Amino acid sequence: MAWLLAAWLGLGVSLLAQQPGAPLTFDALHKQVSVRFGQTNVVVHFSVTNTSPAPVVIRDVTLSCGCSVASLPAQPWNLPPGAQGQLTITTDLRGKRGSLVKTAIVQASTGTRVLTYQVDIQEPATPEERARNQTLAKADRQAVFRGDCTRCHVEPAKGKLGRELFTAACGICHAAEHRASMVPDLRTLRPPPNRANWERWITHGKPDTLMPAFAGKAGGPLTEDQVRSLVELLAGTSPGP
Ligand code: HEC
Numbered sequence: 001m002a003w004l005l006a007a008w009l010g011l012g013v014s015l016l017a018q019q020p021g022a023p024l025t026f027d028a029l030h031k032q033v034s035v036r037f038g039q040t041n042v043v044v045h046f047s048v049t050n051t052s053p054a055p056v057v058i059r060d061v062t063l064s065c066g067c068s069v070a071s072l073p074a075q076p077w078n079l080p081p082g083a084q085g086q087l088t089i090t091t092d093l094r095g096k097r098g099s100l101v102k103t104a105i106v107q108a109s110t111g112t113r114v115l116t117y118q119v120d121i122q123e124p125a126t127p128e129e130r131a132r133n134q135t136l137a138k139a140d141r142q143a144v145f146r147g148d149c150t151r152c153h154v155e156p157a158k159g160k161l162g163r164e165l166f167t168a169a170c171g172i173c174h175a176a177e178h179r180a181s182m183v184p185d186l187r188t189l190r191p192p193p194n195r196a197n198w199e200r201w202i203t204h205g206k207p208d209t210l211m212p213a214f215a216g217k218a219g220g221p222l223t224e225d226q227v228r229s230l231v232e233l234l235a236g237t238s239p240g241p
């Protein structure tokens with residue numbers, strides 16, 4: 001009898017994790033992100049909504065590795081009916097390669113939910129690939145936003161804003177550990193660009209160089225909101241690149 005009850009409870013718990021009527025609804029139970037080799041950490045967000053008529057408390061989030069840190073708006077985090085918020089997980093990638101799959105167990109007053117995320121770390125380019133990429137970019141500086149180049153130069157920037165966007169879209173060239181000699185360090189530009197200059201560089205790039213035009217209206221991959229968030233970051237009061 002006891003085993004039956006245990007089996008039934010066990011089944012109940014695993015069904016709850018899949019059930020559309022569960023008290024907590026996540027934007028996804030599994031996420032996948034791509035990062036480039038050399039990026040020191042990655043941030044994954046899960047959005048959660050209390051879709052039940054009663055309050056739910058998220059007490060803790062247990063992570064599958066010591067390399068990750070979860071951050072909640074509060075701890076314990078009280079979600080009244082209908083409340084929505086974000087759970088943010090930062091994973092240290094130093095010394096990591098290939099694809100990693102990580103688990104986060106959300107401990108709520110209504111039970112546990114298991115979230116998973118996969119981080120695909122792009123392999124660094126070989127010197128030959130890099131030379132070929134530079135040749136393609138010399139012929140057309142917008143080439144970096146097309147074909148296979150998008151894997152590293154466009155995909156990681158999708159949906160991002162501010163500092164995260166800077167790391168994905170600009171840092172890939174400007175903060176590279178082995179930055180090419182023609183790529184300037186943006187922290188030491190003289191004179192430091194003002195707001196209008198940042199906007200112009202990001203929007204139109206620099207003709208006849210490898211610096212591409214990023215704004216959608218100039219044939220680049222970024223939305224107006226994304227361009228604005230970079231200008232805020234670079235020209236604003238927040239610390240620069
Ligand atoms: C596997 C990821 C990846 C792909 C694919 C990729 N790049 Fe890059 N790219 C990088 C990284 C990382 C850097 C920074 C320098 C470095 O570490 O190699 C970079 C830098 C550059 C630079 C700055 C000059 C330099 O060598 O640092 C240019 C120009 C460039 N890429 C163009 C391209 C073009 C054009 C393509 C497609 C034909 C492309 N890249 C595809 C990852 C990639």
Ligand code: HEC
Nearest residue numbers: 144169170173182183184189201202206209210211212214
């Ligand atoms: C594909 C590599 C690449 C990417 C990605 C890239 N840049 Fe550049 N950027 C360059 C290169 C190369 C130059 C130097 C152009 C030259 O030869 O004068 C440059 C120049 C610049 C300059 C002008 C410096 C000066 O005074 O001449 C600014 C500002 C700048 N980039 C900002 C950005 C920002 C912001 C981003 C992200 C939205 C970004 N770059 C993304 C390659 C890149």
